[in-house]
């Protein structure tokens with residue numbers, strides 16, 4: 001069987017007014033990724049699979065997110081919002097290239113899976129002109145109803161146009177369709193707007209296919225997979241469904257989740273073997289956790305890589321750019337950001353490690369702070385291997401602490417400490433008046449434009 005080519009057109013030009021947000025609907029996140037990114041990730045990929053997104057006018061942000069999620073995406077603009085069929089035709093140029101299969105999906109159904117796209121395409125191989133994804137809705141209000149006669153899909157009736165009898169039908173249009181690519185344009189161009197909303201309904205394609213003597217079929221899926229998101233409440237429901245999926249996938253792959261319902265995962269979390277996650281942990285995007293690592297309760301982790309057998313928390317906050325080597329121990333009330341910690345480093349209590357590198361085997365005492373910000377710019381702290389930093393020390397960056405160096409408790413380190421040296425530095429007890437005025441003066445000077 002030769003592989004069929006495809007074009008997937010994702011419609012994302014809607015305004016999403018019911019979200020009551022200044023952010024476009026499709027940019028809202030589920031499990032840390034935008035609704036749009038989820039749909040694009042599920043769309044067919046690889047050789048012979050083209051992808052297009054239809055965005056509203058002036059929606060550079062949506063186009064940018066689409067390109068970030070799938071660099072191969074083509075963006076088209078729908079200038080006026082005249083309905084779903086009109087939106088599809090914004091991508092006419094790509095459709096006219098004649099893919100074997102034309103797939104249409106909506107940007108607001110983030111739970112759709114790659115497997116469902118594949119299932120929907122199967123009838124086209126057997127000669128169907130159109131396959132529509134359907135589901136049994138617990139409450140069908142608002143959805144287009146699929147009208148089936150003798151096993152054949154004969155029409156889709158939108159809520160506004162449906163009779164009382166048709167409204168009782170619970171088989172609904174999920175919004176995902178697969179057309180025979182050779183005939184798609186001819187069919188969609190025939191769609192008119194003679195309905196109560198004067199919109200071009202893509203769903204009218206079914207009646208047109210039937211009139212042309214073609215076959216339209218329904219492929220069913222679960223409601224959970226095709227929940228359309230129009231409100232914040234529906235966004236929260238989708239999050240629940242997605243989290244349940246991610247937790248199950250983590251458990252199935254061998255991760256120990258002691259209380260799965262209390263752990264929040266991101267769609268892209270990568271787990272090694274024998275990872276244990278205690279209750280009440282939040283994991284954002286870009287996190288990888290290697291074999292044998294334990295994440296204790298109430299930890300919050302975003303864009304961080306955690307080495308083998310590391311122990312994190314309880315109550316740890318790992319921020320973007322954190323990279324922890326094998327066996328690292330991060331204890332309670334420790335925050336890290338843009339920090340690489342070598343194998344076996346211990347930061348066990350009450351510390352902030354930011355813009356820092358710590359060599360293998362170093363021990364960072366309770367209350368150690370890397371003072372990375374002087375009020376104007378960020379600076380780096382470099383700590384060598386096997387160093388010891390005593391409790392309650394301030395490392396005023398930029399600063400280097402050498403290999404095996406020893407910093408006494410309560411030090412304020414403002415100069416580099418060489419390898420094997422001992423630093424017992426204390427700040428001078430010079431307290432001058434007018435500090436606030438001096439700070440304001442320096443700050444004002446720093447803010448002045450260079451040429452002004």
Ligand code: UD1
Pocket residue numbers: 011012013014015054078080081082083084086087106107108142143144145156158172173174175200201202203228
């Ligand atoms: C649509 C379907 C309905 C189906 C439901 C599933 C039509 C006419 N109706 O209704 O049968 O049960 O989805 O959730 O297709 N969009 C544009 N440009 C437009 C109009 C819409 O890009 O001019 C996009 C929206 O951004 C959205 C999608 O198309 O991603 C669907 O539009 P929406 O208004 O949400 O359609 P529904 O009324 O939900």
Ligand code: CA
Pocket residue numbers: 108228229230
């Ligand atoms: Ca919708």
